[in-house]
């Protein structure tokens with residue numbers, strides 16, 4: 491970070507110099523990063539209209555924005571700084587259009603810090619529109635039954651009752667419009683999503699994990715990528731060639747022919763990983779198996795990983811445990827403390843304990 495970094499922030503940096511965890515708003519902290527110092531930005535920002543993460547939000551902010559100028563319409567988006575100065579919280583924007591604009595604005599502030607051959611992986615989930623929606627104080631999307639508060643969202647345009655808002659796609663297109671090259675739209679399939687009361691649609695059981703790289707001034711994008719580090723789909727795929735099956739007399743066990751050479755070698759853009767209820771009071775913790783291949787394939791050994799919305803620091807811990815340096819930003823103090831502790835501990839380990847994170851890959 492630069493000299494002036496986080497001077498006015500409530501900062502704490504873990505003892506190990508391979509790890510820095512800063513408490514503050516990613517909007518401010520992004521601007522303090524050294525130019526071309528980051529190999530991989532990997533994160534899961536707050537999703538739109540789901541959780542407050544303990545922050546107080548000004549529910550009259552849309553009215554206040556419109557009252558300032560009679561020529562304004564709802565979809566004219568205030569800059570993030572105006573929004574925050576007026577009590578707005580990222581993720582609780584009155585309209586999804588505002589949220590996408592703010593998220594892109596914050597990420598864009600980190601663009602200069604990303605190396606030309608760096609990568610950005612952004613995990614983001616979708617939301618159904620409801621005129622009256624409930625905001626959870628915490629809780630992973632689709633899991634848990636946490637305290638909620640109700641709020642009214644203005645309808646109009648694509649914002650219609652029962653509409654799947656396609657927020658991830660709108661976000662990805664907004665990034666493309668700012669010159670980012672989208673390399674993958676990885677689908678994270680969450681097989682453990684509980685049943686929903688709706689009887690007229692399927693359950694929302696996936697989230698997106700977008701891989702962006704920088705567009706060079708000339709030619710095709712070139713960036714670090716180690717494909718040997720991604721999931722091997724062969725792990726849970728079995729093909730039987732029935733012509734080869736022989737029944738051995740007296741043997742009750744099923745006999746099958748398994749030709750490993752014939753099985754796809756993985757590297758699919760769909761990954762099946764159970765969503766977990768979280769750790770350290772945070773319910774949206776990254777599954778280790780979802781992010782380890784991203785970190786190993788998109789950040790060279792010894793390189794630097796940044797998570798600007800690091801929560802309890804799962805990505806930082808995985809990065810540190812795999813010989814990468816890590817920088818995290820987190821607004822909420824208790825999560826910042828947990829991230830500092832978790833990442834420092836991981837930095838001291840040779841290999842990170844995978845715990846009980848259950849993952850099936852190559853769906």
Ligand SMILES: C[S@@+](CC[C@H](N)C(=O)[O-])C[C@H]1O[C@@H](n2cnc3c(N)ncnc32)[C@H](O)[C@@H]1O
Nearest residue numbers: 515516543774775776799801802804820821822
């Ligand atoms: C989806 S969670 C990330 C969880 C994280 N991937 C993990 O494994 O723990 C988003 C996090 O962003 C934090 N956050 C929200 N707004 C922020 C902001 N403006 N700057 C920094 N952090 C913010 C929230 O407190 C929350 O912990």
